[in-house]
Amino acid sequence: MEQPKDATEATRRAHAALARQLPPDTDEDMGLVTRGFMGTIPDAKILNEAGHAVWDMSAFAFQGDGCGCPDTVNPSLWRQAKLNLVHGLFEVVPGIYQVRNFDLSNITFIEGETGYIVIDPLISAEPAAAALALLREHRGDKPVTGVIYTHSHVDHYGGVRGVLSDEDIKNGLRIIAPEGFLEEAVSENVLAGNAMGRRATYMYGALLPRNAKGHIDAGLGKTVSMGQVSLVPPTTSISETGTKLVVDGVEIIFQVTPDTEAPAEMNFYFPQFKALCMAENCSCHLHNIYTPRGAQVRDAKSWSWYIDEAIDLFGKEADVLFASHHWPRWGSEKAVAFLKKQRDLYKYIHDQTLRMANHGATPLEIAEELTLPPTLASEWYTRGYYGTLNHNAKAVYQRYLGWFDGNPANLHKHPPVEAGKRYVDLAGGADALLEKARAAYEHGDYRWVAELVNHLVFADPDNADARHLQADALEQLGYQAESGPWRGFYLTAAMELRNPRPPAAEPRQGAAGQMRALPAELLLDSLSVRLNGEKAGAREIALNIHFTDTNEQFLVTLENAVLHHYPERKDPKAPSVSLTRAVLAELVIGERAFAAALADKSMTIEGAREPFADLLSMLDRFDFWFEIVMP
Structure with a gap:
């Protein structure tokens, strides 16, 4: 694993300048x-x-x-x-x-x-x-x-x-x-x-x-x-x-x-x-x-x-x-x-x-x-x-006026990968961009290095020289940061740029401890943001869900690629699924298999099983370790 570097002279100068502006330090x-x-x-x-x-x-x-x-x-x-x-x-x-x-x-x-x-x-x-x-x-x-x-x-x-x-x-x-x-x-x-x-x-x-x-x-x-x-x-x-x-x-x-x-x-x-x-x-x-x-x-x-x-x-x-x-x-x-x-x-x-x-x-x-x-x-x-x-x-600006600053050039910008390719081309290619960025680094202009090289990293994440120069710039910004979170963002990004995490075949999911304990209505509501709209397409599904641990009944429907749930409703033509909230959470995140839940009686279904299985297959499992500083 590649190790962090020392503070540069520019960073030491920044620290000295800040120290002269700080309040008197007493023991209070x-x-x-x-x-x-x-x-x-x-x-x-x-x-x-x-x-x-x-x-x-x-x-x-x-x-x-x-x-x-x-x-x-x-x-x-x-x-x-x-x-x-x-x-x-x-x-x-x-x-x-x-x-x-x-x-x-x-x-x-x-x-x-x-x-x-x-x-x-x-x-x-x-x-x-x-x-x-x-x-x-x-x-x-x-x-x-x-x-x-x-x-x-x-x-x-x-x-x-x-x-x-x-x-x-x-x-x-x-x-x-x-x-x-x-x-x-x-x-x-x-x-x-x-x-x-x-x-x-x-x-x-x-x-x-x-x-x-x-x-x-x-x-x-x-x-x-x-x-x-x-x-x-x-x-x-x-x-x-x-x-x-x-x-x-x-x-x-x-x-x-x-x-x-x-x-x-x-x-x-x-x-x-x-x-x-x-x-x-x-x-x-x-x-x-x-x-x-x-x-x-x-x-x-x-x-x-x-x-x-x-x-x-x-x-x-x-x-x-x-x-x-x-x-x-x-x-x-x-x-x-x-x-x-x-x-x-x-x-x-x-x-x-x-x-x-x-x-x-x-x-x-x-x-x-x-x-x-x-x-x-x-x-x-x-x-x-x-x-x-x-x-x-x-943040104050965003609360009142939103993310858009009024300049139409910022209204519909290219996403990072596409913008990156164009900036690299504008700079005259990867080598020319890196040459300009290295010169800025030597002058201590780490903010500009980070902005400039970010385009190359997103255009070509396999360019190791770009990743390492970006890491070097972010690291110095981290050393200079007075904010703990800013330091954390800068230094973690530098670490991940130098030591990319290998991709995984399956989503590496975060803990679901809070999900299991949610009230039934909020648990069902959380499924809505997991529904993959492209997979759902024009499908229509209706299910009666009975939570055995709380004795609550819900009608869950899928139409127009949107999930809805209705307490104390039941569709007599729809399959009826009985299970606890914890079992539903485990099915959603993949900790329990559909067939196993049926076999051990932790879930029972009256009517066709396919609609519920289909719905579960349309719910995304989120990868906790998605990339942040690379595409």
């Missing part, structure tokens, strides 16, 4: 990070049942005390990475505890009268279970008495089975989430899940080595855990700000914040602790208005407005502010000051982007020009460790 943030520390486990190393590590902070030991910033890392990102290195159990205030850096996100525990209320049980079950065990070691072996999902991103619910048992779920233990949570979670992680999951391997540096030339930090946290991901639907939805609930003797006042950091999200306040949870609406950096892994563009104006509302609702009372990433803020005055600058950070990007757009500037032009005012630029917690001014400005 490290004091906040370590405050309330109660204990941890060695290296936060967490194993799955097979004995493989799903989380291991020892991989980041090269960032420890006394380790200076390498030339291959942006100095500002290096500082954030060292803050995210501190892991373990922390007391926020007596009765509220967080385990940090056992995963990308924080898991928070509230001590109730009889047990623990869990807020945001991480990405996967093993780290969540380890965090709960650490809490019990220090605070007593009490049961989980409730779960709160702050919002619909997988790092805030995927590990729920690490804190809940099958019996808890069967008995309907209270799981609280904002209204629309389930629909939005399915939208991101099932309907668009394969594409988003693959892109997330770039964004979080999942494939990169943990060293100074590889993955350093995600900005939002260290990286993502690699354990068992699941989804247990909520039992209680919060739809109105001001809703009050008492869970295990603890009063909670909710603030609903739709279309902020997630389409379904909520903040909440604990009066008896004078503690405000800001979910992921306020974290210690500039967040994403658009996330490079792919998601709906967020509403920066609403985001700002809801932070302002939180100040009005809770700011005067709250003595501590904590969130689902990073570290808390103590003291009402400091908490409100933090909230105000976070509020104004998102509104500034929103307002200034639209100001320039109304002057006729395009997204690329706005992104290049936009800078923060001095009062916002002076804070470490407004820096672009996760989101960036550059791509967030483009």
